[in-house]
């Protein structure tokens with residue numbers, strides 16, 4: 025077998041055989057297939073697609089590149105959630121302890137932000153002392169003792185995906201449905217969760233810009249999960265505007281704690297509860313009331329124990345950026361659009377995200393929204409506050425906000441998108 029013949033098959037719109045797929049994933053993981061060959065193959069897949077049989081084999085080969093974990097020793101059923109990525113998407117932070125407070129065990133292997141989308145681990149690392157890197161034993165211990173753990177996937181889990189994802193990121197090949205589906209599902213199946221709820225984002229701030237593409241991605245992932253014995257459900261949710269009122273690391277932790285304290289923005293609470301109900305249902309837990317667990321403080325108790333178990337200080341003050349810049353509304357009226365992608369780019373440029381994998385992020389950087397689509401704004405009053413430690417970044421961030429919003433005359437009819445678009 026050789027890489028060139030595999031590339032040629034897909035370049036010429038052929039179907040890859042099981043042997044070709046197994047060989048190319050294994051040889052790439054071992055360094056025998058070069059990055060330039062794998063990027064040519066990834067581009068051929070992006071342009072010509074893969075059928076369901078090829079996707080299933082590709083996923084199995086990525087799982088087989090590393091170890092498989094299992095949580096069978098735990099007394100509770102496991103349920104995990106994965107979001108395909110968005111702006112202001114802090115949902116994992118309140119959701120994991122909430123679902124644990126309702127009786128499931130939540131093993132949440134999470135990622136870092138890249139580009140305009142934020143990463144759960146970057147957000148949590150703004151809590152003084154908190155550690156994302158745990159050994160498998162530590163992970164199981166936190167999960168068993170608190171009910172939830174949010175941490176980085178270990179090096180042994182789907183190493184082929186780790187290598188391939190980094191390559192796709194720098195070769196314009198992230199946005200291929202077969203590659204996204206196999207990337208996400210190989211990690212979730214190898215992780216060993218019993219059930220999985222997928223939050224497939226749709227809109228300007230998401231990888232999937234149209235509902236049709238999101239539906240295709242969702243059904244591909246649900247089929248992969250189901251065929252591998254993981255009870256899998258997908259919600260399609262709106263990402264045309266940021267979730268909540270903040271995009272940025274410590275800013276989003278603060279907002280998540282507000283949700284755990286029984287407050288927080290309505291859209292974040294609504295999506296957290298919708299996903300919690302799906303996760304509990306998928307785990308077979310029928311009699312829990314997640315709204316009550318938010319209101320009575322039991323989700324907050326799990327949060328505090330989970331953060332402390334990973335070295336974090338739940339009561340320590342969160343970092344605040346050194347500089348602020350307020351963007352005021354240019355006119356009065358109804359805010360009819362606040363674009364998720366533009367806000368995500370602004371937060372990234374302010375220092376909340378990274379341009380290269382090894383770059384540090386600023387804990388306090390990001391964007392605070394003072395209104396959401398559908399609300400009234402007043403000329404000259406704050407619309408957005410930008411936060412950063414490096415004020416030289418303000419102009420660059422402001423450039424991305426030039427066309428980020430629309431304000432219509434007062435009285436204009438406005439119907440907001442529902443948060444959950446489909447299931």
Ligand code: URA
Nearest residue numbers: 108189203204207208
């Ligand atoms: N998240 C992943 O883990 N993989 C992808 O390909 C895209 C989003």
